[in-house]
Structure formats: structure tokens, C-alpha cells
Amino acid sequence: MKKALSILLAMGMTVGMVAGCGDTADNSSAAASTEAGTDGTQAAASAADIKVGVIYIGDENEGYTAAHMAGIDEMAANLGLSDDQIIEKTTIPEDEKAYDAAVDLAEQGCDIIFATSFGHETYILQAAQEYPDIQFCHATGFKAAGSGLANMHNYFDAIYEARYVSGVVAGMKLNEMIENGTITADQAKIGYVGAFPYAEVISGFTSFYLGAKSVCESVTMEVQYTNSWADMTAEGEVANQLIADNCVLISQHADTTGAPSACETAGVPCVGYNVDMTSVAPDAALTSPTNNWGVYYTYAVQCVLDGKAIDTDWCKGFSEDAVRITPVNEAVAAEGTDAKVEEVEAALKDGSLHVFDTSTFTVNGSSLEDLIAEGGDYAKYADYVSDGYYHESELASAPSFDIIIDGITSQAN
Amino acid sequence: MSKENVISKKEPFARMVKRDHISVGKAWAIRLIAVALSLVVAALVIVAITKQNPIEVYLGIIDGAVGSNRRIWVTIREMMVLLCIAIGLTPAFKMKFWNIGAEGQILMGGTAAAAMMIYFGEKMPNWLLLVVIFVVSGLAGLIWGVIPAIFKAYFNTNETLFTLMLNYVAMQIVTFCIVFWENPSGSNTVGIINAATKGGWFPTIFGNAYTLNVIIVLIITLVVYIYMKYSKQGYEISVVGESQNTARYAGIDVKKVIIRTMMISGAICGIAGAVIVSGASHTISTSTAGGRGFTAIIVAWMSKFNPLAMILVSGFLVFMQQGSIQVASQFGLNENASDIITGILLFFLIGCEFFINYKLEFRKKGEK
Numbered sequence: 001m002k003k004a005l006s007i008l009l010a011m012g013m014t015v016g017m018v019a020g021c022g023d024t025a026d027n028s029s030a031a032a033s034t035e036a037g038t039d040g041t042q043a044a045a046s047a048a049d050i051k052v053g054v055i056y057i058g059d060e061n062e063g064y065t066a067a068h069m070a071g072i073d074e075m076a077a078n079l080g081l082s083d084d085q086i087i088e089k090t091t092i093p094e095d096e097k098a099y100d101a102a103v104d105l106a107e108q109g110c111d112i113i114f115a116t117s118f119g120h121e122t123y124i125l126q127a128a129q130e131y132p133d134i135q136f137c138h139a140t141g142f143k144a145a146g147s148g149l150a151n152m153h154n155y156f157d158a159i160y161e162a163r164y165v166s167g168v169v170a171g172m173k174l175n176e177m178i179e180n181g182t183i184t185a186d187q188a189k190i191g192y193v194g195a196f197p198y199a200e201v202i203s204g205f206t207s208f209y210l211g212a213k214s215v216c217e218s219v220t221m222e223v224q225y226t227n228s229w230a231d232m233t234a235e236g237e238v239a240n241q242l243i244a245d246n247c248v249l250i251s252q253h254a255d256t257t258g259a260p261s262a263c264e265t266a267g268v269p270c271v272g273y274n275v276d277m278t279s280v281a282p283d284a285a286l287t288s289p290t291n292n293w294g295v296y297y298t299y300a301v302q303c304v305l306d307g308k309a310i311d312t313d314w315c316k317g318f319s320e321d322a323v324r325i326t327p328v329n330e331a332v333a334a335e336g337t338d339a340k341v342e343e344v345e346a347a348l349k350d351g352s353l354h355v356f357d358t359s360t361f362t363v364n365g366s367s368l369e370d371l372i373a374e375g376g377d378y379a380k381y382a383d384y385v386s387d388g389y390y391h392e393s394e395l396a397s398a399p400s401f402d403i404i405i406d407g408i409t410s411q412a413n
Numbered sequence: 414m415s416k417e418n419v420i421s422k423k424e425p426f427a428r429m430v431k432r433d434h435i436s437v438g439k440a441w442a443i444r445l446i447a448v449a450l451s452l453v454v455a456a457l458v459i460v461a462i463t464k465q466n467p468i469e470v471y472l473g474i475i476d477g478a479v480g481s482n483r484r485i486w487v488t489i490r491e492m493m494v495l496l497c498i499a500i501g502l503t504p505a506f507k508m509k510f511w512n513i514g515a516e517g518q519i520l521m522g523g524t525a526a527a528a529m530m531i532y533f534g535e536k537m538p539n540w541l542l543l544v545v546i547f548v549v550s551g552l553a554g555l556i557w558g559v560i561p562a563i564f565k566a567y568f569n570t571n572e573t574l575f576t577l578m579l580n581y582v583a584m585q586i587v588t589f590c591i592v593f594w595e596n597p598s599g600s601n602t603v604g605i606i607n608a609a610t611k612g613g614w615f616p617t618i619f620g621n622a623y624t625l626n627v628i629i630v631l632i633i634t635l636v637v638y639i640y641m642k643y644s645k646q647g648y649e650i651s652v653v654g655e656s657q658n659t660a661r662y663a664g665i666d667v668k669k670v671i672i673r674t675m676m677i678s679g680a681i682c683g684i685a686g687a688v689i690v691s692g693a694s695h696t697i698s699t700s701t702a703g704g705r706g707f708t709a710i711i712v713a714w715m716s717k718f719n720p721l722a723m724i725l726v727s728g729f730l731v732f733m734q735q736g737s738i739q740v741a742s743q744f745g746l747n748e749n750a751s752d753i754i755t756g757i758l759l760f761f762l763i764g765c766e767f768f769i770n771y772k773l774e775f776r777k778k779g780e781k
Contacts, residue, residue: 089742094602095701096694100487101738107481122605122696196601227601 047079047305050112052086053105055098055124057117059090062230063274064255068116068139071293078298079305094119102127106134112304114297115139118200128152135310137300139293140200142398144312153310155296156397158317160207161348162289164355166271166325167211168344169286169337170249173269174216176334183248185218191242192223193235193252193259197410201225203392203399204253207355208271208289209408214360215340222247223410230255236262243268260285269332276326286333288326295322313397318349356390361405368403378403429771440769447765448758455757465744474754477739478732488728488735490623493630494689495727498709500630500637501681503718504674505558506710507641509654512675514561514576515682516706517583520699521557522550522686524587526613527606527697530690531594534612542613546687554683555676557583562675566668580706584699591698605695615692626692633681638720640677650674682706715762730755 054072058065069088076086087108089101098120105113106127112135115124121141128136128149137153138144144154174188190212194201209221222242226234235258239250243266251271252259257280263270264281272281272288296314303310316322328337347353358368363378368385371378384391384400392401404410456467463470479485498515505512529546537545561575596604607613618624641647653660653670660667690697708730716722733755740746 087742088745089738091741092738093700095696095698097738103483104481104487104738107483119602119604122608126605126608 047081050081050085050301050305051108051110052081052301053102053108053110053113054086054088055092055101055105055113055115055120056088056090057092057094057120058230062255063257064229065090065116067274067291068114068293071291071295071297072114074294075297075301078294079301081301092120094123096123099123099126102136103130106131110134112137112301114300125149125152135300135304137310140398142396145396150309153300153312153314154397155300155311155314156393156399157291157293157296157322158315158393159289159291159323160203160355160392160399160401161317162291162323162325163204163208164211164214164348165341165344166251166287166289167208167213168215168340169211169325169328169333170208170251170269170271171212171215171219172334172337172340173286173332174212174219174249177248178216187246187248188216188219189247189249190219190221191239191245191247191250192221193238193242193250193254194223194225194410195229195254196227197225199402200399201253202404202410203401205251205408205410206361206401206403206405207392208251209405210355210357210360211344213407214344219407221408223408225411226254228254232256232258235259239263239270240266257281272326278329282329282331284332285329287328290324290326292322292324295320313395315393315397318345319351354389356392356401358385358388358390361407363403363405365406425776427773427775430774432770432772435769443765443768444762447761451758451761454761455754458753458757459750463744463746463750465746470740470744470746470750470754473740473743474733474736477736477743480739484735486621486623488731490626490693491735492724492728492731493623493626494685494693495705495709495712495731496723497630497633497685497688498682498705499712499716499723499727500634500720501554501678501685502709502713503637503678503720503723504641504647504650505678506713507654507718508650508671508674510562510565510671510675510678511573512558512561512576512678513573513707513710514557514579515685515709516702516704517576517580518554518557518679518682519686519689519702519706520580520583520587522554522683523690523697523701524583524590524686525550525553525683526687526690527594527603528590530606530613530695534607534610539612539614539616543615543691546613546691547684550683550687550690551680552683554686555680558675558679558682559672562672565675566671587697587699587701594697602698603696606697607695613691614695623692626688629684629688629692633684634720634723637681641718646670646673711759729758733758 056065056068060066060069072086072088075081087105087110089105092098092101094117098115102113102115102124114137116139118140121138121143124136124138125143125147128151132151135151135153137155140156141154144152170190177183178185178188190209192205192208194205205221205223209219212219222245224238224242226238228234235252235254235256239259239262242250249269250259250263252273255274257277260270260272260277260281263284268284269286270277270281270284271286274290275288277285277288295316299314300310325341328341344353363371368378368381368390372382372385383395390401393399452471459465459467459470477484478488498519502512502515526546526549529542529549533542533545557579561570561572561579564570564575565572591601591603594603595601615622615625641650649660649665649670652663652665653667657667660670686701689701694701712723712726712730715726737750737752740750
């Protein structure tokens, strides 16, 4: 027994050493290939030997990560990459482990590394400084432009567009309820289960609200936070609280099925996030805004293949098919929803409709333009507002709209 | 009645006998057999659940933990943290003071370190800042350790519950601090502190960022080893641990020993927090301790408070953890897969202590 063990250990050590040697060989060849392309753009890589690294906050059991994984798979299919060219690291928390994972992927010879969670950013930035020849792309972050690093990039989908459309679906449902006499126009109150009280979430629920308001003028909304991205129990509890608070429709910006499950039990229609919620709430789920990350992943990896620079900030919506809403649930949605959705999506695509149209909302009773002109706290938004709308995600890929508009009550701190 | 008589007459098939003495070689042979058996069982589980070749999975673990220079250093860094906490727990556990509050003591130390980095990052030279960080985080851990000790000494409160509850208080304090330090606001994360200036970061020594982690933890290990083994105070700790009445009879001030020992224990755990924050993560969150305060208890007990064994055990546990990351990405297995393997290994390793302390005597043939 002892002998067998020592043989096993010896084998393990030999392989470890061999693997170690292999790594250093990879490094030197990577260094050589990058030296060739020091004239600003990196050398074009071929699809056969490019390596892609991905750092996920969760794993396939969690909606947000599952959406990213689907995007990576789509990219691999589009560009013809094989499985062993993609190294995926799952359940990497937002601490030094993210840095460890990033440099480990770099040392394994990855040409481009993606990280998916907001809190990964500072660690990815740290790794990007150490490996200037490797492209680092971070989803939902905002520091790439300010970092001055050519190899650091941020990306996001214009999910607010999809939220706006899902808001339209919700507004039509509210209209139907008003017509049927289930509620009066004044009772059209939406409850929103938010994760954290910062720009990404605020921008999301504002666009959702504006979508609903575009078809149902009397709608109001109450937002409560769970202070977690994925806490099934808390999301269910918050949803129940909102329902108890006379909300007649629930939406969410958090990652689990907690809220839709609560809505199914309470018989309240709801709009999900990321994934089709009809599996847990067949009689409540209307639709879910969802990201199609494959568009970006294909774009970014293609850039590396072509030796082109990747956009420092990338954010696309319906125009590039980077966001969508899941099929509208006919059993719950109001009649004619599909036609309206098509119309709104087309308007967003051709640019005739802007989500944050400043004529559609007020803040403390005055328009955003007036507030900016007055100066004070709102002066900082001056760069974002022109041509009658707030230019969300144009200056940087991450959402920036963090104003609580009239009609929304948020128990923010 | 008659039935019982029949049974008691017959000797049981096997019975446990406490060993008087076991040779070191024999004890280690039993442990090695346990490791080998656990690897076999784990292999069976791997095959049954994942249909993967278990040898390859094991090689993946080895590769993940020590497959490249950087991986070796990450493994060492994590190992040093775990070792430091286990060393910190040792005096308390030797005294039979069930300190399960290392988690909280680490968090308090880490929070203190983060505070120093944030508020004094640009105001003093780095060496001075590091000294301040160690002193302050040690103090923070000390305070968190001494509170339950005082209550234990004077009011005989239950230290297990007390230290456990203080963990949650520490977590709330961290959450509270994050409100002030979060960047950007509302995101609930602090991000890397002083990313540009590296103020309060451990300096790179001999070309490696983690050299100082190793030096500090090994010094603490050595000092605690000498303190426990050769100092009068160390002896007092073991006497109090064995029997408080004996200690009193021998003229030892039990209250004083309890409080003093928990000050040391808490301070070392606090410094472990500083090693994590200043030397590795450069951030603070409620998961900074990450359950290591509990894992370290296993390390301390499995090593029977022997610092050398602690290096081995913490090395082994971290090895498995680091390997798990590689296994997860290489085989598409969830990281829970390697938790299962670690669990099986621990089960056998802890289980084999039974065979080291006891032996089984079987009924001899022909005996009535």
C-alpha cells in the first residue's frame, strides 16, 4: 500500500514538473509572438491557436453566469473554436482570487480574458497592468477608459433598452387590469426587487418604469433592495412585502427566481430578468429582459484574431441584437402585446425612440434640463443630456443614470 | 434475564482497547494507510459521479496547486494565512478555551488594516505604515479576543457561544465600514485599496510579493512554539487546560491566564487579518475571513497543536483547495467536487486517529 502511494506521489510530481515546464515554454513563445507586434496593434492570431479565458462569478446554476456561458458557447460556434481553446473558471469570488484566476489564465497562454462580475474589476485591472500584451475585458465595469491601459476594456449590453420593452409589456398588462376593473388607474403600482442601490440598478428600473409609463400614464413604482445579487429567500421576501404594499405587478433586477416564485403563489403578474421565468411562474411571468452576450464575445475575439483594437467601452442594444426579451407569455400578457413590442423594438433600433427621453419624466417636479441649468447637484449630468434625451451608456459602457425620477419611490439609503 | 446472561458470557467479536503507547512509525503508517484508502474511496466516488478518470483528476489537483511558479506561491500564500490562524488558536485551545471566534478576530484585524491603508495610505512611509498596520490590527484582534475572555474569567460565561456570536458582530462592523469605504458608492464593495500608490501593501522582497507573508507567519509560528513549549506562561496554559483546580492549587491565577492567553490568541488572529488584507487581497469584505477561522480549528486539532504538523495539515488543505480551482475548469466539474474529495480525506484522517488511540482486539478462536 505504501509502495503504491509513493509511486502515485512520484508520478504526480513528475507530471507536475512536466506541466510546469510546459507552462514556461508557452510563456516564452507568447512573449516572442507579442514582441513581433510591438507597433501598437497586437499581432493577428489564428483561430486555430487562440486561447480564451473566462472568469465567472457563479456557475451554470445561476442565471447571470449561465447567460454569459451561453454567449461564450455562441462565440466558439461562430468562430469555430474548440473546447480546449476556452478555459473557464467558475465561482471566482470578488477578491484576490479574481486576480489569481486572471494571472493564472494569462500564464496558461490566453490571448484574451473576460471577467463577468462588477467586483472583479480592480483585480482584472491589476492583472492587465502586469500583462500588457493580453487583452482583458470586464463586463459591467467602468474603469477601463480612466485606467489608461490599452489592453483593458469594459463591455455591457444596453439592457436598459430591453428593460424598457419589458416595461411596455408590463404597462399593457396594467392597462388590461384597469380596463377589466381589477384595479383603478390610481392603483397601478409596480413593485421592483432591486439588488443594490447604485447606477446599474437605478438605470435599469428607471428604464423599466419609463417603458410602463409610455403606455400606462398613471403608473407608479416602489423599489426595495435585497443588497445581494443572488439571494433567493430575500428576493421572495421583498416581493411579498411589495405585494403587501399594494403593488399589483412585480419586476426585478436580481438574479434568482425568488420573486417570480412568490408572484406565482400570490397570483401577481411579474417581469423577470436574464432567463425565461415561465418554468417557475407559468401563470405570472410576462417576459424577461435578457442579454445576448454572444454578440460581444464574438466581436472581441474576432478583434484579437484580426489584430484590431477592441473598443475600450462597448455597449450595444437592439441595433446589434445584443439584448432581447424572452418570448412574451401569452397566458398572462395583454392582447396585442407582441405587435406593440415589435413596434417599440423597431423604434429603438432606428433611433427614433430614446429610452431616457427627458420629456417623458420629471425630477422633483422639474425637467432634467432645467435642473442642470440651475446647477448644484445636477450639473454633473450636463455632459449626458443633449438632443432631448439622456445619453445612457454612450460615454462609458456601464450604466450611469442614477437619478430617482418622479413616480418612483425608492427606499434607498 | 437468562438471555442477558448468555450474551454476557460470550466475549464480543471485537472490542476496543486503549493503547498505552504507539510508536511514531506505527502511527504514521496508520495515517498513510488512511490517506491511501481515502484516495481509493474518493476515486470510486469520482468514477461513479463524474465518469472521469480519477488519476487525471488527482493530477489536475496537483497541477492546480503547484503546476507553475505562480500557483506554488498562491498556494504558499493561502497556506501561510491558514497556518497563522491555526497558530493563533493554539494557545486558546491548549487552555481548553473553545475560541471559535477566530473568524471575527480576523475580520476585526483586517478591518483595522484596511482603515490604516485608507486613512494613512499617503501620509507615512510604507515601512512605518506596515508597522502601524500590524500593531493596530493586532490590537483590534486582541480586543475581540479579550472580551469573551474577561466574561469567561469573571462570570464564567460560555466562551463557545460568546466567541461565535462576536463573529456576527464583527461581520456587521465590516458591513458598516463598507458603507463609508465603498467604491463606487452603492456597489457594496471596497475594491482594491491604494491600487495606484500601493500604500500599505506588503513590499516585494526577493522578487516575490508574498515573501513577507511567509517571513511574518514563520516568525509568529516559531515564537508561539517556543512560548508554548519553554516559557513559564506556556506551561501555565497547559496546566489550566488540564485542570483549573490543579492550577489554582499550584498557585496559578487562572483568571489572569485566561485573559492573557486570549489576548495573545486574538492578537495573532488579528495579525492574520492584516496578512490577508495588506499582503494578499488589498480589500475588505465580510468574506475576507472566508471561513478560514473555522478551517484553522481543524488544522490545529489534527496537528495536535504541533506547529510542524500544522504546516503539513494547512499545506494539505490549501493544496486541495487550490487544486479544486483547476479541476473545476479542466473537467468542467463544479468546485464542490473537490470539496467532496477533501471531505473524504478528512473523514479518513480524523477517523484513523481512533486506530492510533485504540486497538481492536478480536475474539480468539476456541475461547468460550
